[in-house]
Amino acid sequence: MSTAAAPAGTSAGTAADDAPPRRRRRSRASRREAWAAYGFLSPWAIGFVGLTVGPIVASLVLSFTDYNLLDAGDTSWVGTDNYREALTEDRLVLHSLKVTAYYATLAVALDLVVGLAVALLLNTGLRAIGAIRTIYYLPAAVSGVAVSLLWLWIFQPSSGLANAMLDLVGLPRIDWVYSTTWVIPAFVLMSLWGVGRSAFIYLAILQRIPTNLYEAAAVDGAGPFTRFRRITLPLVTPAIFLNLVLGIISNFQTFTQAFVISEGGPANASLFYTLYLYRNAFRYFRVGYASALAWILFALLLALTLVAFRSSRRWVYYEAGGAR
Amino acid sequence: MPGMTRRQLLRRGLTLAPAMSMWPALLAACGDDDDGGGDATDSQNAALQILVGFGTGNAPNQIPAQEELAAAFEEARGRAIAFRRIPDVDGQEAQRQLGVSIAAGNPADIILPTGVFGISLYLDQDVWLDLAPYLADADIDLGLFAEAATAAAKVPNYFGPDSDVIVGIPAGLFTHTIAYNKELLAAAGVDEPPHQWDAAGWDYGRLLEITKALTLDSSGRNAADAGFDPGDIVQFGLGHWDTGLMALGYGAQKYDPETRRLLLDSDENIEGTQFGADLVNVHHVLANDQLAAGVAAGAGDQPQLAAWKSGKLAIIDMCGCDLLSYGVDNDFEWDVAPWPKGPAKLVSTLNLDVGAVVAASDKRDAAFEALEFLLVEPANARKLATKGYGAMSPLRSEEGAFLTELESEFPGIDLQLFLDAFPFSVNQEGWFPAFTQVNDAGGEFLDPIALGDAPAADQLREYQRAAQNLVDRWFEENELPS
Numbered sequence: 035m036s037t038a039a040a041p042a043g044t045s046a047g048t049a050a051d052d053a054p055p056r057r058r059r060r061s062r063a064s065r066r067e068a069w070a071a072y073g074f075l076s077p078w079a080i081g082f083v084g085l086t087v088g089p090i091v092a093s094l095v096l097s098f099t100d101y102n103l104l105d106a107g108d109t110s111w112v113g114t115d116n117y118r119e120a121l122t123e124d125r126l127v128l129h130s131l132k133v134t135a136y137y138a139t140l141a142v143a144l145d146l147v148v149g150l151a152v153a154l155l156l157n158t159g160l161r162a163i164g165a166i167r168t169i170y171y172l173p174a175a176v177s178g179v180a181v182s183l184l185w186l187w188i189f190q191p192s193s194g195l196a197n198a199m200l201d202l203v204g205l206p207r208i209d210w211v212y213s214t215t216w217v218i219p220a221f222v223l224m225s226l227w228g229v230g231r232s233a234f235i236y237l238a239i240l241q242r243i244p245t246n247l248y249e250a251a252a253v254d255g256a257g258p259f260t261r262f263r264r265i266t267l268p269l270v271t272p273a274i275f276l277n278l279v280l281g282i283i284s285n286f287q288t289f290t291q292a293f294v295i296s297e298g299g300p301a302n303a304s305l306f307y308t309l310y311l312y313r314n315a316f317r318y319f320r321v322g323y324a325s326a327l328a329w330i331l332f333a334l335l336l337a338l339t340l341v342a343f344r345s346s347r348r349w350v351y352y353e354a355g356g357a358r
Numbered sequence: 359m360p361g362m363t364r365r366q367l368l369r370r371g372l373t374l375a376p377a378m379s380m381w382p383a384l385l386a387a388c389g390d391d392d393d394g395g396g397d398a399t400d401s402q403n404a405a406l407q408i409l410v411g412f413g414t415g416n417a418p419n420q421i422p423a424q425e426e427l428a429a430a431f432e433e434a435r436g437r438a439i440a441f442r443r444i445p446d447v448d449g450q451e452a453q454r455q456l457g458v459s460i461a462a463g464n465p466a467d468i469i470l471p472t473g474v475f476g477i478s479l480y481l482d483q484d485v486w487l488d489l490a491p492y493l494a495d496a497d498i499d500l501g502l503f504a505e506a507a508t509a510a511a512k513v514p515n516y517f518g519p520d521s522d523v524i525v526g527i528p529a530g531l532f533t534h535t536i537a538y539n540k541e542l543l544a545a546a547g548v549d550e551p552p553h554q555w556d557a558a559g560w561d562y563g564r565l566l567e568i569t570k571a572l573t574l575d576s577s578g579r580n581a582a583d584a585g586f587d588p589g590d591i592v593q594f595g596l597g598h599w600d601t602g603l604m605a606l607g608y609g610a611q612k613y614d615p616e617t618r619r620l621l622l623d624s625d626e627n628i629e630g631t632q633f634g635a636d637l638v639n640v641h642h643v644l645a646n647d648q649l650a651a652g653v654a655a656g657a658g659d660q661p662q663l664a665a666w667k668s669g670k671l672a673i674i675d676m677c678g679c680d681l682l683s684y685g686v687d688n689d690f691e692w693d694v695a696p697w698p699k700g701p702a703k704l705v706s707t708l709n710l711d712v713g714a715v716v717a718a719s720d721k722r723d724a725a726f727e728a729l730e731f732l733l734v735e736p737a738n739a740r741k742l743a744t745k746g747y748g749a750m751s752p753l754r755s756e757e758g759a760f761l762t763e764l765e766s767e768f769p770g771i772d773l774q775l776f777l778d779a780f781p782f783s784v785n786q787e788g789w790f791p792a793f794t795q796v797n798d799a800g801g802e803f804l805d806p807i808a809l810g811d812a813p814a815a816d817q818l819r820e821y822q823r824a825a826q827n828l829v830d831r832w833f834e835e836n837e838l839p840s
């Protein structure tokens with residue numbers, strides 16, 4: 035393989051009559067390599083096409099049918115009826131979208147701010163910074179169900195940690211996940227558990243900012259806040275943009291905490307869109323309708339992502355080409 | 359990649375992807391499309407699968423009796439029984455798994471036990487096998503069972519009052535009493551409730567009076583005292599109590615099959631629901647799950663059970679199905695008493711559990727044979743009901759077995775009251791159109807009442823409007839088999 039893969043230029047000065055056999059050898063080797071590549075790629079390709087692309091295509095087709103999980107034999111084509119019902123008749127679709135948008139707005143904003151703050155902290159020369167970074171990232175690797183159960187205890191109104199802390203500072207107790215007002219803010223606070231993921235994206239960018247920029251600014255008399263505003267913030271905008279897009283997509287798909295902790299309650303105050311989708315698919319067994327809900331969510335996320343990309347031209351700064 | 363341009367690779371990939379995306383459809387097309395139909399495709403020795411998770415049946419001390427009977431069936435009939443146990447407090451995970459497994463062509467053969475509520479969730483989706491022909495072939499007379507049990511299993515709201523269709527063989531009957539912590543009553547100087555159904559003076563008013571005396575804050579004041587702090591309660595007079603059931607005593611009903619109308623906004627339902635909510639939010643004597651978790655450290659996912667066992671609840675609703683959990687390993691003296699009478703009538707709840715055969719099973723005959731063995735043969739039915747589920751056997755011949763089987767486990771407990779409850783007990787789980795959707799919609803309207811955020815009258819009128827729309831729509835898209 036090593037000889038066959040040798041760059042053509044290494045033998046460019048040899049006799050011209052050597053060329054045909056070299057081409058033949060390269061061709062055979064290339065084919066072998068191609069097949070080897072296919073072989074190594076095939077487990078992923080089969081999984082991707084069979085378990086991802088297949089269901090995606092299937093769900094698109096099903097969204098135009100009245101497919102019921104318990105009565106698959108009686109499935110018929112209903113055209114756009116599912117989409118029409120979801121967008122014009124089913125008031126819980128709009129309600130769940132509002133709940134989800136409210137949550138996502140707060141959670142994304144908090145994640146962007148706190149993630150950057152944590153990253154700035156982790157980028158300092160603290161002792162044992164490696165251990166601290168690991169500790170910050172560990173929660174992002176813990177199972178969502180386990181995390182939800184832990185936070186259920188934290189939010190327990192009478193004996194939970196959250197209200198114990200409010201007691202310490204003399205603030206009134208809150209019913210957290212048992213309150214229609216506080217259940218979403220509680221979930222937003224809970225979302226900070228995974229802030230290590232965005233912090234690490236920030237950190238990767240922060241560590242690439244040349245120190246001479248700060249040194250030059252300091253020589254010019256810029257204080258810490260000015261250096262942050264004029265140097266750090268513009269240069270981390272690509273990371274802010276990435277975290278914004280990832281945050282929108284992941285927070286609009288929030289499911290586990292509502293499923294485990296509140297089941298959409300109280301009074302549907304935490305009925306996230308994906309939870310309502312799940313109910314339609316696996317409680318009412320209306321898979322055709324649930325598929326339509328999934329594609330509506332996809333369209334919405336696509337639109338939001340496109341808006342984010344379009345707006346990024348005005349505020350995201352890339353070192354190579356400036357803001358674009 | 360050497361030898362292949364990016365464009366070539368992309369073209370090949372685009373050719374390959376649609377072809378491979380068809381494989382699930384191809385697999386489905388090549389699959390077995392047998393629609394059940396007796397045991398034509400049944401392997402002779404394949405184990406019957408019983409799904410346990412639609413209600414009771416998964417408590418550790420309920421399992422041995424079920425396993426012993428399964429072993430006895432295998433010895434007698436040569437076919438093994440495998441249990442699929444899905445322990446889950448509200449049964450939703452088991453319900454989801456049943457639906458998905460039916461779609462996947464691999465459902466459990468039998469659901470045992472399931473309440474009428476579980477039956478109703480799937481009734482209009484043809485999930486259950488009509489057992490009437492099997493019962494007729496086996497010459498089994500339904501008169502063997504208590505009338506209340508077979509009446510509920512026939513689901514008259516759906517099949518009609520004169521239909522012979524029956525979708526489950528009765529497996530257990532559960533009446534309800536209240537249970538009380540004798541030590542807490544004594545400490546509060548409260549007389550124990552009467553031990554006779556429909557005793558004079560034992561009504562909702564008296565219940566409220568004594569539960570106020572039994573609800574204490576951390577400074578020892580009770581809920582009737584001046585200065586009582588409802589934000590710092592350490593012991594509740596009442597717990598493990600479905601406030602929705604209070605409406606029964608006011609004469610409320612859910613659905614009228616004649617007019618095809620839900621009755622959620624009836625005066626009786628509004629008054630009774632408001633009274634139930636007031637027990638929590640106005641009188642502060644009833645612990646909901648959140649409050650129960652607050653008085654029971656480490657409550658986990660069963661705060662009411664933890665609160666009762668730690669002596670923080672003085673009185674609870676005691677279903678027969680709870681006897682083997684709430685009634686065992688208590689470190690205090692307790693007993694049972696009848697439900698109190700409501701303003702309109704004395705009424706308690708009757709839960710009926712049945713064994714049902716999944717219509718999509720490929721072992722229908724064997725499944726019925728197992729149900730016959732477990733639920734019709736008197737000795738087995740008695741053992742399964744009492745030891746397996748803590749229930750009364752619905753077989754008329756075994757009416758007294760509830761006492762003889764359980765009295766050794768519950769010495770000094772007035773178990774006779776569970777039997778005496780029948781004349782006052784009504785099954786509340788009967789099917790009505792759009793059953794699952796109407797029940798799920800309830801949270802949106804009932805939670806604000808339960809939290810004390812909105813009056814029952816407003817919420818129930820809204821609920822009625824939304825739920826009746828679901829019912830009307832069901833009738834537009836479906837027809838009753840009757």
